[in-house]
Amino acid sequence: MEGWLLGVSAPAAPAGLAAADAQAARALRRAEATRRPLVRHHANGLAALVAPEEAVAHARVLLAPLGENATLRETLRTWLSLHGSWDRTAVALSVHRNTVRQRIARCETLLGSDLNDPDARMELWFALNRTP
Numbered sequence: 001m002e003g004w005l006l007g008v009s010a011p012a013a014p015a016g017l018a019a020a021d022a023q024a025a026r027a028l029r030r031a032e033a034t035r036r037p038l039v040r041h042h043a044n045g046l047a048a049l050v051a052p053e054e055a056v057a058h059a060r061v062l063l064a065p066l067g068e069n070a071t072l073r074e075t076l077r078t079w080l081s082l083h084g085s086w087d088r089t090a091v092a093l094s095v096h097r098n099t100v101r102q103r104i105a106r107c108e109t110l111l112g113s114d115l116n117d118p119d120a121r122m123e124l125w126f127a128l129n130r131t132p
Helices: 014-034 045-049 052-066 070-081 086-093 097-111 118-128
Strands: 006-008 038-039
Touching: 006 086, 014 038, 014 070, 045 086, 052 070, 052 097, 052 118, 070 086, 070 097, 070 118, 086 118
Parallel strands: 006 038
Antiparallel strands: none
């Protein structure tokens, strides 16, 4: 499979295909940015301890300042998944690294959050993965 890149979602029932498609797309972008041939979405760990409806409610409140701005949300999600790498995020999103910097600065302002704080990053990562 030389030259192939693959992003794989968690197993999904027919009702969850839209979420699985989003997971696979994020995994593929991560594969592209990290130049790894296969990246899988993992839906386990501490997040499994929180009831899904409570997690979604918390995520909506936390991310409300971003509104419905899908570009900011996806930039933040990608940037967090790549450990704050401007260059790899730019590659994954096919934008210039300064565009990534501007978007992340905008997210930080809107959210009133210090994105240098690992606790803030973790909470945002959790929230972003609970919303479409």
